[in-house]
Amino acid sequence: MAHSFTRAPQRTANTSTNQSLSIYVGNLSYGTNERDLEAFFNEKCGNVKRVRIIYDNNTQQSRGFAFVNFNTDDALNTALNLSDCRLDGRVLRISPAEARNSSSVSTDQVASTTPQTTNKHRTQVVHCKKSKYDVYIGRPSDWGNPFVIGKDGDRDDVIRKYRNWIMRQADLLARIKPELQGKRIACWCKPEACHGDVLAELADVD
Incomplete structure (x- = not known):
């Protein structure tokens, strides 16, 4: 634009x-x-x-x-x-x-x-092959991004589309805090921005 x-x-x-x-x-x-x-x-x-x-x-x-x-x-x-x-x-x-x-x-x-870490651990996004992790969020998990870089736009585009998409997934939204909050969640993108940043943000929001 x-x-x-x-x-x-x-x-x-x-x-x-x-x-x-x-x-x-x-x-x-x-x-x-x-x-x-x-x-x-x-x-x-x-x-x-x-x-x-x-x-x-x-x-x-x-x-x-x-x-x-x-x-x-x-x-x-x-x-x-x-x-x-x-x-x-x-x-x-x-x-x-x-x-x-x-x-x-x-x-x-x-x-x-910045999220308060005194009373709770902040959700971290890590690379699944470079760091230990608790939950895998890449494809084909339930948390995977259905949008693909190239086909559906650039990196910023697919992250933005994922945010809009997941905000309409009531079942996943209900699972974010109990399953992801305070965990090390892993995909293939880090250290680059990815849909995991959206999940971490939603998991940590008060």
């Missing part, structure tokens, strides 16, 4: 370089990528300058939060009023970004957007 980008005139330094024109976006789905997030805010607010999702250095998975920078104050203010809107099944937490480099994230921000 093509998106139209409209840059505002350079009114003052405040519209182009001031980091107050950035927002912090928390509670992101682990399957949401920069393209999804940019399209969302361009549709709602326009004038998106930059989107940056923060990833784990070891697993390369999204840490569930991002920073979005805008060209204008109007776009920023519109974005700040979008808190509690949904994207990819998650209620977004939106607040002004701290006035510092977006790679520097406070401990409080990380704690508020």
